[in-house]
Amino acid sequence: MHYRTALLAIGLSLASLPAFSQSFVSSERYSDNPMNGVGVAHNAYTGCMAANYTGGGVSAHVENLVKRCGTPTAGDDAGFIRKHIELANATRGDTRLSMAENLRAYRSSFTVEQFAYFEDVDRILAEAANPEEADRGLKVLEDQAIKYLGRSDDDLAVLGAISTARHSTELWTQQNPIAASAQGKIPGWLQVAIADATGFVSGVKACGKLCGWVNAAIQSISTAFEVWGDND
Numbered sequence: 001m002h003y004r005t006a007l008l009a010i011g012l013s014l015a016s017l018p019a020f021s022q023s024f025v026s027s028e029r030y031s032d033n034p035m036n037g038v039g040v041a042h043n044a045y046t047g048c049m050a051a052n053y054t055g056g057g058v059s060a061h062v063e064n065l066v067k068r069c070g071t072p073t074a075g076d077d078a079g080f081i082r083k084h085i086e087l088a089n090a091t092r093g094d095t096r097l098s099m100a101e102n103l104r105a106y107r108s109s110f111t112v113e114q115f116a117y118f119e120d121v122d123r124i125l126a127e128a129a130n131p132e133e134a135d136r137g138l139k140v141l142e143d144q145a146i147k148y149l150g151r152s153d154d155d156l157a158v159l160g161a162i163s164t165a166r167h168s169t170e171l172w173t174q175q176n177p178i179a180a181s182a183q184g185k186i187p188g189w190l191q192v193a194i195a196d197a198t199g200f201v202s203g204v205k206a207c208g209k210l211c212g213w214v215n216a217a218i219q220s221i222s223t224a225f226e227v228w229g230d231n232d
Contacts, residue, residue: 032146035160038213039167042196045069045217046171053221058088061218071214087211088218091202095191095223098122099161102198106205110154117145117158121165121197125190131173138166157204157212161197164216168196172224188227195223 048069049061062084065071073080093102100118107115120141128134142162149155172189196216203215 031142031163033142033159033163034151035156035163035209038160038200038209038216039163041213042164042200042216042220043167043171045071045214046168046220049217049221050224053225058218058222059085061221062088065214065217072210083207084211084214084218087203087206087215088199088222091199091206091215091219092222093195093198093202093219095195095227096186097194098126099165099194099198102194103201106201109205110158114149114154114158117141117149117162118197118201121162122194125165125169125193131169134169134173135166138162138169142166153204156209157201160204160209160212161201164200164213165193165197168193168216168220171220188224191227192220192223195219 045065049064052064052068053060059081062081065084066073066077066081071080098119099122100115103115103118121138124137124141125134128137142159145159145162149158169189172192196219199219200212200216204212206215
């Protein structure tokens with residue numbers, strides 16, 4: 001399978017940004033998660049970056065977010081680009097590790113109960129036999145989080161991470177269905193989903209919700225091309 005072609009197919013499905021109304025972004029018509037919008041934004045802007053990719057790394061992705069995808073910059077395009085290039089590079093996770101392991105530097109800022117949701121995301125993604133099972137597991141977890149978590153900044157960071165993981169899994173498994181991998185090798189879709197959710201939390205901790213979903217989208221496209229390559 002030519003993953004460059006698959007990534008472009010994803011991107012072209014969302015190329016009419018900025019807008020969050022595309023049905024491709026999420027199969028859900030409604031969510032009780034107050035942070036559902038960050039997952040929607042993640043998929044929309046990740047798709048736009050894929051559609052506009054012509055080469056390059058993080059810098060090229062961030063420039064496309066601003067110049068091609070209409071990401072809000074409060075009138076300071078250059079400052080936004082510089083800030084998010086630095087943030088993406090500083091928060092780059094290790095694709096060999098789980099989400100919880102990548103977020104260990106932030107563990108003390110979450111309660112035991114809050115951080116346990118990150119570990120649950122890891123477990124659900126690692127044990128899923130197919131995309132539907134992954135989505136079902138994450139949806140159950142999301143419902144539990146909506147019910148039992150409060151609405152503090154850290155609670156919302158957890159809810160946003162779950163939303164990002166759900167939407168990322170939906171996005172990447174549409175063109176790259178979950179399949180068995182070699183023993184000991186982390187599947188590509190799982191590496192990307194973990195990078196996305198980790199990137200969201202790291203971004204939120206750095207500078208708030210906007211930084212969270214922007215960073216998640218940048219980590220998503222960067223990790224996807226790293227895992228699957230950018231050659232036709």
